[in-house]
Amino acid sequence: MLKKKLVLFFITLTCYLILNLQINANSQTIVNYDAEYKEGQKIAKEIESYYKIVKDHTVQERLNKIGERLQKYAREFSGVKDLKLTIRAYYSNDVNAFALPGGFIFVTTGMLNFVRTDDELACILSHETGHVVLDHHRKQMELQKKYTLVALAVIIASRGNAAATESASLLSMAMLNQYSIELEKQADEFAIRCAIACGYNPVGLLTTMERLNARERSSQDINWGIYRNHPKTEERIKYIIADLKKDGITINRRIAADYFRVTNDGPNIYIEKDFWFNLQDYPEIFPNPFINITSVIKNLNLAFDEEPNIYDIRVITNKNNVIIDIKNIAIITTKNTEENRKILDELCSRLKKIVWENSFWEAFN
Structure with a gap:
């Protein structure tokens, strides 16, 4: 009984010390930018000596173009007029990006291949910029040091009591992990505001995360x-x-x-990389396939802008026509005959399958 009371006492002591050592996560001041820049520069050199850095000018120009916009906002937000963002890419299949103190940001080729647009890439880089301007590196390091001191103090005070020591260590780790999660939330919030201010679509952060989630659920090997x-x-x-x-x-x-990139190769229509159909296979519906294809693609793009799900894709009929319809936008309209109904039913089924297989957000609507 006495042993349990002692363990409870030291857990309480740990909680008290931790709560009194919390660093203000909402503080936005970079305390010493010059020192952070030198520290980050040193680490960046080590990374560049270990990984193969991408030298492709097209890749670097893309990163620089985005980085210049983010840097301007970061300076205004932080008040550090000489803050510099240095963004480099290195070869790795990992889907990853990270920031170092002082504004050094690294992104993998895996991430560059994963993002679909500059909006998505800008959102990822804005998130990492958030860690820099919100001074997360310093805050986390300081808190980690203090939690280590707390755990050490409990070990000394408990005279090495195993249960008290383990409890103090686990509690410190849990608190530090929760603090890290809070910093990530702050970086995401910053990314949204930074993207908006820099002229990028902040929804790119959401679409990137949804695809990451889809791949996490489908693969354990990434x-x-x-x-x-x-x-x-x-x-x-x-x-x-x-x-x-x-x-x-x-x-x-x-x-x-x-999403839902619509392309064609002659009379063949593709949605993403999936083949939908060849207009020349249906001459009675598409008598001029190379002209008709323009209308079909235009209508598809209008419909996909409405973000349909498979339940929005349907075949409707009236006295004269049979139509593939998506959210009241007619994709294909043809004469209402038994044969045409069969054809459009088949094309509609294929279209639903393509949309289903290329949707990453269904679970969150």
């Missing part, structure tokens, strides 16, 4: 780098949606991520 230690992706998606709505942002995923 290395997500430091994103493995972020808040659970589904939780992150929910609060990103809430933040976007709070800011009055219309959530249109297609515009941000260029």
Whole structure:
């Protein structure tokens, strides 16, 4: 009984010390930018000596173009006029990006291949910029040092009591992990505001996270780098949606991520990389396939801008016509005959399958 009371006492002591050592997570001041820059520069050199840095000018120009906009906002936000963002890409299949003190940001080729648009890439880089301007590196390091001191104090005070020592260590780790999650939320909030200020679509943060979540659920073999230690992706998606709505942002995923890309190769229509159909296979419906295809693609794009789900895709008939309809937009209209109804039913089924297989957000609507 006495042993349990002692353990409870030391747990209480740990909680008291931790609560009194909390660092203000909402503080936005970079205490010493010059020192942070030198520290980050040193680490960046080590990273560049270990990983193969991408030298492709097209890639670097893309990063620089986005970085220049983010840097301007970061300077205004932080008040550090000489703050510099240095963004580099390195070869790795990992889907990853991270920031160092002083504004050094690294992104993998895996991430560059994963994002679909500059809006998505800008949102990822804005998140990492948030860690820099919100001074998260210093805050986390300071808190980690203090938690270590707390655990050490409890060990000394308890004279090495195993249960008290283990409890203090576990509690310190839990508190530090929760603090890290809070910092990630702050970086996401910053990313949304930064993207807006820099002329990028903040919904790109949401679409990237939704695809990460879809791939996490479908594969255990992908290395997500430091994103493995972020808040659970589904939780992150929910609060990103809430933040976007709070800011009055219309959530249109297609515009941000260029979803449902409609292309053609002659008379063949593709949605994403999936073949839909060849207009020349249906001469009675498409007597001039190379002219008719323009109308079909235009109508598809209008419909996909409305972010349909499979239940919005249907075949409707009236006295004269049979129509593939998506949210009251006629994609294909032809004469109402038994043969044409069969054809459009088949094309509609294929279209539903393509939309279903390329939707990443269904669970969150």
